Amino acid sequence: MNLDFERGDHQKPKGHAFVYFTGIDSDSTYFATYLMVQPINVDVSKYVPPFLMNQIGEFEKDLSAFAFPPSPEQIDDLDNLKNLAGIREDDLIYGGKIPSNDPTAAIIRVNEILECYSNLYQNNKQLSNTSIEQETGTDVNEVIYSLMNDQDKLEELTKLMGKLRYAADDTGDRLSVDTEAQIKLLSQHLPANYEIPKIIKAAKGADSKGHKLAELYLQRSFHLINESFADLSKIEKEIKKLEEVDRPS
Numbered sequence: 175m176n177l178d179f180e181r182g183d184h185q186k187p188k189g190h191a192f193v194y195f196t197g198i199d200s201d202s203t204y205f206a207t208y209l210m211v212q213p214i215n216v217d218v219s220k221y222v223p224p225f226l227m228n229q230i231g232e233f234e235k236d237l238s239a240f241a242f243p244p245s246p247e248q249i250d251d252l253d254n255l256k257n258l259a260g261i262r263e264d265d266l267i268y269g270g271k272i273p274s275n276d277p278t279a280a281i282i283r284v285n286e287i288l289e290c291y292s293n294l295y296q297n298n299k300q301l302s303n304t305s306i307e308q309e310t311g312t313d314v315n316e317v318i319y320s321l322m323n324d325q326d327k328l329e330e331l332t333k334l335m336g337k338l339r340y341a342a343d344d345t346g347d348r349l350s351v352d353t354e355a356q357i358k359l360l361s362q363h364l365p366a367n368y369e370i371p372k373i374i375k376a377a378k379g380a381d382s383k384g385h386k387l388a389e390l391y392l393q394r395s396f397h398l399i400n401e402s403f404a405d406l407s408k409i410e411k412e413i414k415k416l417e418e419v420d421r422p423s
Contacts, residue, residue: 182265191265
């Protein structure tokens with residue numbers, strides 16, 4: 175099915191759209207509904223009563239993309255609808271003619287358009303992610319890190335360090351390698367004086383001293399970014415003490 179976009183681009187659907195129809199009996203009678211493709215995947219099983227568990231598949235399908243109202247409602251002014259689509263930055267699609275006295279046929283027509291629109295959106299989403307990966311030579315994280323401010327980068331680093339420590343302690347090589355690669359990617363967007371390689375080495379250590387060092391290095395990075403020089407001096411003294419333990423006498 176080819177959708178007639180009057181506003182928006184069928185190659186880059188926004189995921190939300192007005193669809194309007196004209197009546198079979200009158201070109202001056204208009205009907206409309208609204209399409210929405212959910213941007214967040216929903217685990218429907220958390221919200222469905224036990225006696226409906228065997229119908230979860232249908233619920234998930236209905237929630238991933240839907241039209242409301244299911245059968246288009248008659249509208250008084252098409253221009254107002256078009257203006258509203260512009261204000262809200264919605265796609266606007268002409269759905270053709272529908273019978274005003276046959277709601278079942280209208281619902282079927284809306285569902286056909288909804289399925290087509292949802293497929294266009296999902297396909298474009300996959301192509302966009304692939305394009306980002308190809309342009310950056312890595313993954314979507316490269317783009318995300320480049321858009322973060324330094325505070326957000328350090329908070330992300332803190333999460334990754336916790337993940338790296340867990341990987342080193344409990345789960346084996348694969349998660350550890352992938353997490354370390356993410357940290358190294360993130361480090362390319364941070365100043366060199368944050369000494370990320372030292373943080374990685376300390377976090378991968380099996381003893382408590384290594385973990386303590388990793389925490390101190392992270393605190394040092396936060397003090398650097400916040401220009402808390404008094405606190406920075408204290409942290410560097412603690413780091414120096416721990417580092418000297420490993421030095422040969």
